[in-house]
Amino acid sequence: MKRILFIPLILLVFGCSKPQSRGGIIFTFDDQSVRNWVEYRDLFRKYDVKATFFVSRPQLLDQGLISGLKTLQSDGHEIACHGLNHIDARLYRGSADGFYKEEVEPAISKMNEMGFKIVSFAYAFGLAPDSIDQLLLKHVKYLRKATWNMYTTLISNYDKIYARPDSFNIVSSMGIDCNYNIALDNIESGILRAEKNNEVLVLHAHKIDASGLDYTINPAYLEQVFKLCKKDKIKSYRMEDLEDFFSHRKLKDSH
């Protein structure tokens, strides 16, 4: 009789005290390769990857490209903003407010007119001064920055490319286009850290093709990365999911 009671008690204690922590991964794609991204929608669907597409120069999008973005959105991807003229915030000479009014606000308005609700912004060239970060966070919820594997090391060594419970509104990302030449086992080191620490790893790329040109990602390589996610059972999220991801975790952790 005692033993029968003891087993459920063990299950209760161990089942509730430590929820399984799996982390997450965010794939982001920048600039304006809308037709190209739409061509690969089945690849995303096959692996149930929901990405975030950061679109620059929305004023140049024609009706066909706008409906391409709508297709991506209806597949569950996030459409986000990458600026009106792809201006490098570090080189901008005016005030933070000037940067917002010239580069960010008109781009977001344009995208709002097209029917996209914008909550995330990615900096052209990946970096910005703190003053601009702070100002933009009054207008968008998430800022994505960017880095590359500058130390030729494991990407799991780059703290800034991980969103964490205490820092997810501003997060950097690791470039995985072919010019960065990041081996798949290195990508996996990044995934395993996210799982171990319950963080969200953020990656970025541009056009999906096999040209081997800088700032393109080979579709076969991208598929291998998606396969790694499937093998390691890490789920993909969009930038806009980050708050829910972490508040959900908090609820689970407090049980």
Ligand SMILES: [Zn+2]
């Ligand atoms: Zn860009």
